[in-house]
Amino acid sequence: MAIAREAEPVGSLHEVREAGLDREDLLTIYRNMLITRGVEERGHILYKQGKIPGSFYTGRGNEAAAVAVAMAMQPDDVGTPLHRDMGVHITRGLEAWRIFANYMGRADGPARGRDGNVHMADARLGMISMVSHLPAMLPVAVGCALAFRIREEKRVAVGWFGEGSAARGDAHESMNLAGVRRLPVVFICDNNQWAYSTPTHLGFAVEHIADRAEAYGFEGVVVDGTDVLAVYREAKRAVEKAREGGGPTLIECLTLRMEGHAVHDDAFYVPKHMFEEWAKSDPIERFRTWLREHAELSDDEEEELNSEIKKLLNDAIKRAEESPLPDPATVTDGVYAAPEDLDTPHHR
Amino acid sequence: MAELTYLQAISDGLRLEMRRDKRVYVIGEDVGVYGGAFKVTLGFQEEFGPWRVIDAPLSETAIVGSCTGAALMGMRPVAEMQFADFVSCAWDHLVTIAAKQFYRAGTPIPIVVRLPSGGGFSGGPFHSQNPESSFAHIPGLKCVCPATPEDAKGLLASAIEDPNPVLYFEHKHLYRRIKAEVPEERYTTPIGKARTHREGEDLSVITWGAMVYTADEAADELAKEDVSVEVIDLRSVLPWDREAVLASVRKTSKVLVLHEDTRTGGFGAEIAATIAEEAFESLDAPVKRIASPDAPVPYSPPLEKAYLPQVETVAAGLRELAAY
Numbered sequence: 001m002a003i004a005r006e007a008e009p010v011g012s013l014h015e016v017r018e019a020g021l022d023r024e025d026l027l028t029i030y031r032n033m034l035i036t037r038g039v040e041e042r043g044h045i046l047y048k049q050g051k052i053p054g055s056f057y058t059g060r061g062n063e064a065a066a067v068a069v070a071m072a073m074q075p076d077d078v079g080t081p082l083h084r085d086m087g088v089h090i091t092r093g094l095e096a097w098r099i100f101a102n103y104m105g106r107a108d109g110p111a112r113g114r115d116g117n118v119h120m121a122d123a124r125l126g127m128i129s130m131v132s133h134l135p136a137m138l139p140v141a142v143g144c145a146l147a148f149r150i151r152e153e154k155r156v157a158v159g160w161f162g163e164g165s166a167a168r169g170d171a172h173e174s175m176n177l178a179g180v181r182r183l184p185v186v187f188i189c190d191n192n193q194w195a196y197s198t199p200t201h202l203g204f205a206v207e208h209i210a211d212r213a214e215a216y217g218f219e220g221v222v223v224d225g226t227d228v229l230a231v232y233r234e235a236k237r238a239v240e241k242a243r244e245g246g247g248p249t250l251i252e253c254l255t256l257r258m259e260g261h262a263v264h265d266d267a268f269y270v271p272k273h274m275f276e277e278w279a280k281s282d283p284i285e286r287f288r289t290w291l292r293e294h295a296e297l298s299d300d301e302e303e304e305l306n307s308e309i310k311k312l313l314n315d316a317i318k319r320a321e322e323s324p325l326p327d328p329a330t331v332t333d334g335v336y337a338a339p340e341d342l343d344t345p346h347h348r
Numbered sequence: 349m350a351e352l353t354y355l356q357a358i359s360d361g362l363r364l365e366m367r368r369d370k371r372v373y374v375i376g377e378d379v380g381v382y383g384g385a386f387k388v389t390l391g392f393q394e395e396f397g398p399w400r401v402i403d404a405p406l407s408e409t410a411i412v413g414s415c416t417g418a419a420l421m422g423m424r425p426v427a428e429m430q431f432a433d434f435v436s437c438a439w440d441h442l443v444t445i446a447a448k449q450f451y452r453a454g455t456p457i458p459i460v461v462r463l464p465s466g467g468g469f470s471g472g473p474f475h476s477q478n479p480e481s482s483f484a485h486i487p488g489l490k491c492v493c494p495a496t497p498e499d500a501k502g503l504l505a506s507a508i509e510d511p512n513p514v515l516y517f518e519h520k521h522l523y524r525r526i527k528a529e530v531p532e533e534r535y536t537t538p539i540g541k542a543r544t545h546r547e548g549e550d551l552s553v554i555t556w557g558a559m560v561y562t563a564d565e566a567a568d569e570l571a572k573e574d575v576s577v578e579v580i581d582l583r584s585v586l587p588w589d590r591e592a593v594l595a596s597v598r599k600t601s602k603v604l605v606l607h608e609d610t611r612t613g614g615f616g617a618e619i620a621a622t623i624a625e626e627a628f629e630s631l632d633a634p635v636k637r638i639a640s641p642d643a644p645v646p647y648s649p650p651l652e653k654a655y656l657p658q659v660e661t662v663a664a665g666l667r668e669l670a671a672y
Contacts, residue, residue, distance in 0.1 A: 078420075078421070110453070111452055111453065112454070114451055114452045115452040115453075119452065120453075121453060123420075123453065123454070123455050128417075128420060128453075128455075129449070129452060129453035129455075131444050131445055131448070132444075133440055133444050133445075136413065136440050136441065136444060136445060137445075138413075139409060139410045139412075139413025139414050139416075139417065139441065140413055140414070140416050140417040140420070140445065141417060142410060142413070142414045142417060143413060143414030143415055143416055143417020143418040143419075143420075143421075143425075144417040144418065144420060144421050145417070146402075146414050146417065146418050147417065147418040147421035147422065147423045148421065149399065150373060150399045150400065150418075150423065157417070169409060170409055170410075170413065170440075173405075173407040173409045173410035173413075174409075174410050174413065174414075176405055176407065176410070177404065177405055177407055177410040177414065180405060181402075334450060334451050334454070335450070335451050335487045335488055336450070336488065336490075336511075336512050337450045337456035337457075337458075337511035337512050338511065339509075339511055341450070341454075341456045341511055342456050342458065342511045
């Protein structure tokens with residue numbers, strides 16, 4: 001039996017307004033979701049064209065969860081988004097051309113060619129660059145929250161992880177410490193139901209990852225991660241609760257992994273009917289339908305939005321391709337920081 | 349100047365840093381009310397409060413991982429591992445994140461992890477290790493190993509000031525055994541500069557940590573036999589002072605590399621290889637290594653004595669070199 005609270009879906013425009021979103025916000029959310037998917041679709045094509053080295057990951061099916069949580073954060077809040085959370089970077093304002101530059105290993109990507117794919121973040125936007133040891137980012141998020149608590153700042157840290165990551169000790173230690181100290185941190189579990197090829201029943205024995213929150217002394221919430229407005233409402237509530245000293249929340253977003261673990265993976269192990277069901281609950285299509293029904297999204301508006309995004313992506317790829325490859329002579333530069341490197345917005 | 353033990357010097361240095369910089373805080377197991385397993389932070393919580401001297405759950409992963417997050421937010425965390433051995437549980441957070449974040453993301457991670465290390469008191473396999481060579485292999489980290497009270501204080505200030513993750517190996521066997529005059533004011537000791545513990549003409553010993561004293565006692569023995577031994581205290585193994593080592597080798601032409609960590613892949617191997625590459629022409633004898641044998645640190649006193657490099661073993665090694 002579930003222990004975590006199961007969040008209700010969001011229905012009417014009235015409910016949305018109560019959550020503090022106006023029509024412009026709704027269109028911003030939709031736009032960010034479209035850009036997120038567009039960046040990853042176009043990136044996939046570039047990868048197939050051989051323009052992106054290494055591997056390529058997408059978060060198709062996770063756009064609603066990522067964008068909604070980022071929308072619920074304030075500019076001074078910080079977070080550690082992972083590889084299904086491109087929507088967080090987009091919403092925080094990372095420009096698409098820099099993402100393509102990162103994919104292509106160019107000097108202008110946030111990682112300047114030192115790391116690839118989604119292993120990037122713009123610190124000026126309050127984001128912290130992920131490592132492959134995914135749940136290892138959770139103690140980092142908790143540490144940000146600890147700094148805010150020590151300094152008595154009303155800021156919040158958000159730590160992302162997947163249901164696969166939930167099996168690692170890092171997830172336990174960070175939630176336990178956050179619970180003990182009631183730190184201003186929100187844990188977001190993107191449960192996309194597959195940890196590479198491992199289904200949830202081989203990853204954990206409780207019904208929901210969010211059920212664990214109770215054991216750490218804070219609230220757990222399960223929300224439909226394809227319902228962008230419901231995720232927003234729950235994330236907003238949790239972020240503001242944390243900001244006001246109410247301690248952590250664990251939100252489990254039930255999302256979809258509409259593609260393989262990475263693009264080399266055809267996901268043969270995922271039952272076909274699952275893909276069919278996922279296609280029906282595609283978060284972008286779902287929100288588009290809602291906007292047309294409840295917020296008078298018109299054909300003209302859609303067309304304008306789509307062509308604007310198409311141009312944005314075309315321009316972004318062009319600009320990224322113009323970005324230089326890193327100079328091989330710099331391979332050992334910046335292994336160590338110098339005192340002047342501490343002169344950043346964070347370390348002031 | 350005041351006479352302080354090695355332990356008091358660490359404590360004094362840490363307290364001064366916390367007084368002058370509000371960004372510095374301490375986190376670890378039992379560091380608050382109890383004052384730390386070795387009492388380095390005794391009285392700190394009374395002075396700085398529970399949010400700057402933070403008693404953490406038994407969670408080395410979260411302790412060190414959270415330091416990275418807090419450092420990114422502008423703090424200067426100092427984590428205490430209760431014993432250096434437990435840093436294995438925080439490996440990922442030092443090696444995977446902290447060491448690589450500046451290179452990958454351009455964001456410095458100024459954290460210090462204090463590591464009470466070393467054997468000599470029947471601590472057994474999990475309370476006696478010297479894991480510095482594992483970390484000295486990781487680009488992006490710094491590893492300091494003070495041997496004297498003066499360096500313990502000065503290197504701690506430098507470690508906290510440093511914009512990089514610094515592992516501060518404090519040798520438990522020196523805590524209360526070693527006493528010396530230490531300046532009362534704050535000062536820094538540069539990381540990466542070796543110290544000549546004892547000048548000599550005939551042989552060089554390159555070492556660090558508690559082995560500085562073992563080497564010094566062995567050098568006393570050799571002095572009785574009219575052999576003059578120079579003892580170089582590296583003070584830090586990452587970065588390490590190649591120039592000071594090479595200069596000593598060029599002066600004496602015979603060198604013993606000594607460390608308490610195990611032999612194979614120990615940091616002495618790197619030093620020996622560098623001497624072979626850079627100072628081969630100056631050598632009048634093969635580079636000699638003395639280290640603990642390739643085994644876990646044993647518990648029972650006769651076993652531990654057989655394990656740790658002893659003064660007589662080092663003296664014998666020096667005699668061999670002298671006779672070569």
